[in-house]
Amino acid sequence: MNIKRIICLLSFALAASVTSARASSISLALMGTVSPGSSFDIAVQVNDVFAGRAPDDVLLGYGFNVTIGNGAVVQYLSETAGPLFDDLGLASVTAAGIATNILGIGPGDFVGPLTLATLHFKAIGPGTSSIGVTWDPLDLNQGLVYLDLPYGAIEASTRVTAAAAVPEPATLILLTSGLVASIRARRRQR
Numbered sequence: 001m002n003i004k005r006i007i008c009l010l011s012f013a014l015a016a017s018v019t020s021a022r023a024s025s026i027s028l029a030l031m032g033t034v035s036p037g038s039s040f041d042i043a044v045q046v047n048d049v050f051a052g053r054a055p056d057d058v059l060l061g062y063g064f065n066v067t068i069g070n071g072a073v074v075q076y077l078s079e080t081a082g083p084l085f086d087d088l089g090l091a092s093v094t095a096a097g098i099a100t101n102i103l104g105i106g107p108g109d110f111v112g113p114l115t116l117a118t119l120h121f122k123a124i125g126p127g128t129s130s131i132g133v134t135w136d137p138l139d140l141n142q143g144l145v146y147l148d149l150p151y152g153a154i155e156a157s158t159r160v161t162a163a164a165a166v167p168e169p170a171t172l173i174l175l176t177s178g179l180v181a182s183i184r185a186r187r188r189q190r
C-alpha cells in the first residue's frame with residue numbers, strides 16, 4: 001500500500017468516527033406555562049436512542065450547548081441531569097452528563113424517550129424567543145457519547161411565548177365597579 005492510500009483511509013475512518021448517527025432524534029418538551037417573571041423548564045429527550053446501532057452498544061454520556069434567540073425574553077438559569085445521569089460540569093459545554101452506571105445505559109434501562117437533562121429558564125419579559133440545543137461534532141465532550149463510535153447528534157429547537165397576563169372578565173368588573181364607587185363617594189363629599 002502506498003502512503004497516500006493509507007492517509008486517505010485514515011482520514012475516512014476519522015471522518016466516519018465524528019459523523020453523527022442519524023437514527024435517534026432529540027425533542028424539547030416544555031414543562032409548565034411561560035409568563036413574564038415566571039420560571040419554566042424544558043426537558044431534553046432522545047427518541048430511538050439505539051436505533052441503527054449495534055445491539056450491545058451503550059450510551060456513556062452527553063454534552064450540548066443551549067442557544068437563546070431573544071435574551072430580552074428568556075434567560076437560561078441552569079441544568080439538571082436526567083435520572084440516569086450524573087451532572088458533569090464542563091467549561092466547554094452548557095450541559096453535560098455521564099451515565100450513573102459505570103457500564104453505561106443500555107436499551108433495557110429505560111422505557112420511552114430518554115431524558116438527558118431538564119433545562120431551567122426564567123421569562124424576563126413578554127415576547128417570543130427560540131430555545132435550542134446544539135452540539136459541535138469536533139468537540140469530543142459534545143453529542144450523544146456511545147461506547148461504539150460514531151457520536152450521535154444533538155440538534156433541536158422550540159419557540160416559547162411569554163404573554164403578559166390578561167385580566168379575567170370578573171377582575172375587570174370588580175375593578176370597574178370599585179372605580180365607579182370611588183368616584184360616586186368623592187362626588188357625595190363635595
